[in-house]
Amino acid sequence: MDVVAKAWTWLATGAHWAGPDGVWHRLGQHLFLTFACLAIACAVALPIAVALGHIGKGGALAVNISNAGRAVPTFAVLVLLLLSPLGTHGQWPTIIALVLFAIPPLLTNAYVGVHEADQEVVEAARGMGMTGGQLIRRVELPLAFPLIMTGVRTAAVQVVATATLAALPGGGGLGRIITAGFRLTDTPQVVAGAVLVAALALVVEGVFVVLGLLLDPMRRRTGRRLAASRRPPADQAPASPALTT
Amino acid sequence: MADGNCLISNEWICGEYVRTRGQELTDATLEHVWITLASVAIGLLVAFPLALLARRWRAVSGPVLGLTTILYTVPSLAMFSLLLPVFGVSVAVVITGLVLYSLTILVRNIMAGLASVPEEAREAARGMGYGPLRLLFGVELPLALPALMAGLRITTVSTVSLTTVGAIIGYGGLGNLIYEGMRSFFKAEVLTASVLCVALAVVADLLLLALQRLLTPWARKSRKGTT
Numbered sequence: 001m002d003v004v005a006k007a008w009t010w011l012a013t014g015a016h017w018a019g020p021d022g023v024w025h026r027l028g029q030h031l032f033l034t035f036a037c038l039a040i041a042c043a044v045a046l047p048i049a050v051a052l053g054h055i056g057k058g059g060a061l062a063v064n065i066s067n068a069g070r071a072v073p074t075f076a077v078l079v080l081l082l083l084s085p086l087g088t089h090g091q092w093p094t095i096i097a098l099v100l101f102a103i104p105p106l107l108t109n110a111y112v113g114v115h116e117a118d119q120e121v122v123e124a125a126r127g128m129g130m131t132g133g134q135l136i137r138r139v140e141l142p143l144a145f146p147l148i149m150t151g152v153r154t155a156a157v158q159v160v161a162t163a164t165l166a167a168l169p170g171g172g173g174l175g176r177i178i179t180a181g182f183r184l185t186d187t188p189q190v191v192a193g194a195v196l197v198a199a200l201a202l203v204v205e206g207v208f209v210v211l212g213l214l215l216d217p218m219r220r221r222t223g224r225r226l227a228a229s230r231r232p233p234a235d236q237a238p239a240s241p242a243l244t245t
Numbered sequence: 246m247a248d249g250n251c252l253i254s255n256e257w258i259c260g261e262y263v264r265t266r267g268q269e270l271t272d273a274t275l276e277h278v279w280i281t282l283a284s285v286a287i288g289l290l291v292a293f294p295l296a297l298l299a300r301r302w303r304a305v306s307g308p309v310l311g312l313t314t315i316l317y318t319v320p321s322l323a324m325f326s327l328l329l330p331v332f333g334v335s336v337a338v339v340i341t342g343l344v345l346y347s348l349t350i351l352v353r354n355i356m357a358g359l360a361s362v363p364e365e366a367r368e369a370a371r372g373m374g375y376g377p378l379r380l381l382f383g384v385e386l387p388l389a390l391p392a393l394m395a396g397l398r399i400t401t402v403s404t405v406s407l408t409t410v411g412a413i414i415g416y417g418g419l420g421n422l423i424y425e426g427m428r429s430f431f432k433a434e435v436l437t438a439s440v441l442c443v444a445l446a447v448v449a450d451l452l453l454l455a456l457q458r459l460l461t462p463w464a465r466k467s468r469k470g471t472t
Binding site for chain 2: 003004067070071072073074075076077079080082083157160161162164165167168169175178179181182187190191193194195197198201202205
């Protein structure tokens, strides 16, 4: 595995990390794109999903959007937006494509989470005289939190992956190291870039798993043992095919 | 005349393009279809024994599920690039990458399907003298089919769309046309290939749905009975 050794040498070379084409700059672009788009997608999708889940309608819509998102090739959307009139507006084609692809998992998971919140608890809260808003804030959101966080995690990983593709039409981000490697037919650089991208995706996934566990509002209320016994199914549910993209 | 002009004026929709480059479009579509078919078929062949192993030994199930989930996280561009030194520039890179992605969903769905088989059905079959193999293929697998087919549909649809990324090494089926059109700013080529790609995904999904209904007549009957 000569290539692996060479890729390692590439990574260990300080010159490849500095400058406008360097790893640090590309990583910064990648992270900026990821978090900006994730924030926009959350701001758009979560309120809609929570409202729909609260009313209990629109399940078919959420699932259909999610399925349609899977059928449309990310790469095609990126290129289509780039060639459209939007293409002359700097980063906007990339941002719009990333937001579009982050919305389905957010929408589906949040809808399912709120809609499936334990009906007995919801009924009890309603019986106690909670208004719709209180019900959402104090009962449905805390119960739905694990699923919502899973949606956010899926969306985040997907945005990281899609931001990589943005390099094909010449956008910024870590994918540029790979595409530049292809252009130079420099396989070690391609592999080094791919390792960086894969590592970033895994780190982002890990960070969101930990965040989901730390921020779970039900963690403090239920006993530690109970929380531990409940968590696995809640965490695996998203990995179940109906909810992942 | 308007048709001829659309190539020059670079319109999104261009009949002349489809007519003159029909051969190219057909070739790309066929390449797309066979890459998808090969990936999903190999994925199924690999996922099935993995799911059986994971079901048989709990110690195996953790690593198998964990590893396939981690693989699913790796962005496609990186996945194909990482496989490049292993296979060189060949279609094997794209197919292997797609197979690795398909495992996550297939393994989980096969396991979920098998787990959903009612214990009574298993007991009844054992009582009738079914051996483990006959039990698996005669009873458990048919009953697990709905979950398995659901996973297969998801895998197929996402494989169709992920194949386009294979364009980076020149084996992306319709993705090649999208890539080429991007470089030359040729709108009709990009849109036509994209639409064909989505159509391919929808057709594949519908075919699998039809296959599922064909294979599980009992599910259809009971659904009719309840509604």
